[in-house]
Amino acid sequence: MGFSNRPSFRQLEYLLAVSELRHFGKAAQRCKVSQPALSAQIQKLEEILGVPLFERGSGGVTLTPAGAKACEQARSLLKGVQALQENMLAFQDPHQGSLRLGVIPTIAPYLLPQCLPRIQALYPKLHLEVREEKTAHLLDSLHRGELDLCLLALDLEMDFGEVREIPLFKDPFFCLLPQGHPLARKQKIREEDLDASEFLLLEEGHCLRDQALKLCSAVAAQELPDLRASSLLTLVQMVAMGNGLTLIPQMAISREIRPEDPVVLRPFEGGAFGRQIGLLHRPATKRRRFFEELGQLLCLDGGGVS
Structure with a gap:
């Protein structure tokens, strides 16, 4: 299958709209296109995939087994595209997009319930993902690029590797x-x-x-x-x-x-x-200043910088 014969994201959006509404006309209204244009794109998608996706009858539109599977994968693909766009926002504005935060168990339940609502209120476009793990697991995830920031105790006799600290x-x-x-x-x-x-x-x-x-x-x-x-x-x-x-x-x-x-x-x-509580991040991050802002918010609930 060449690039010219691959489904477009727009076709996948149309597919999901029809599958949810079970009606081509209503799906066209949701997608803000004419019904003939939407129908043509669905037909084109069926030609590309080589299988019928819908059964059309007087009682409405029904997904075929192939259509149901296609919808499942389309949702996953479009969700991934949305995540890609959100993540790229972080490079334009560090206060929005995705931020993956790792926290040790002897901090998470005592600090996060107070500070997370404040962070969400101040940065409504920030999608914060929190993972609670022991120190060694957090460091591994940070170095592998699976976490952006870690909240833990800094004064440990262990090698953190190539990271930067923000004492709190x-x-x-x-x-x-x-x-x-x-x-x-x-x-x-x-x-x-x-x-x-x-x-x-x-x-x-x-x-x-x-x-x-x-x-x-x-x-x-x-x-x-x-x-x-x-x-x-x-x-x-x-x-x-x-x-x-x-x-x-x-x-x-x-x-x-x-x-x-x-x-x-x-x-x-x-x-x-x-213990000295602080943040760790990778040296190459462009969000150091934002991480320092978050650190100040954490200090409000943690007793202030010592």
Whole structure:
């Protein structure tokens, strides 16, 4: 099949209009063309594809099996063309088009519900796609071009590769203890208070786990190896059952800890421990300034740039 004998996008649009309305005249009105012009294009499309797409009768228009399959593929093709146009808008105006954002699980549920409505209100032509994954998966997707921007903790002992950072704000860690724990009597926790403590941590792959392990190593504390959580909520529940203590980021406190939970929350003296929240993007992006604008919006809900 040569280029001259391939279906046009207009013919595919006509095909879908007729399939949805089951009437050539109504389809022509929707497409703002005359009925003879639309009918001629449908007939031409049938000739190109070599199969009848509609059964025409006194009771109206019915799709043939081939027509139904053609409509399915036409929708997919036209959706892809629309996505192409939307994505190209981002090169004309960074505030519109598609933006694929990756966020780690220990940030997404605490920051996005507040900031996403504000972003959508300020940038109504922006199509924001959000993916929640652990740090390593987000970095892989960023480098493969499957994500445009990542929101995560920057102060990790890992190689991010060829990326650019936009630091946003510091998210302090708090010490979460079961009621009755000896350290619960203190108003603030010092580093040396944690010597020989038993920590509950998230499972492998979470950057918060790596940060907690770094603290454990510094104070000669140890992980409880048989108790690992998949989420911060599970960590809180395990502490409430008296299984040990843990670290929890400030942004997660109001969502994950209820007043009736039998736990005690204590800050670290001098705000000694925390994580640096920020954005990562590929070096070649033309949207750096826009990403910085988004970062400022995230800071409104994250506590401000530290």
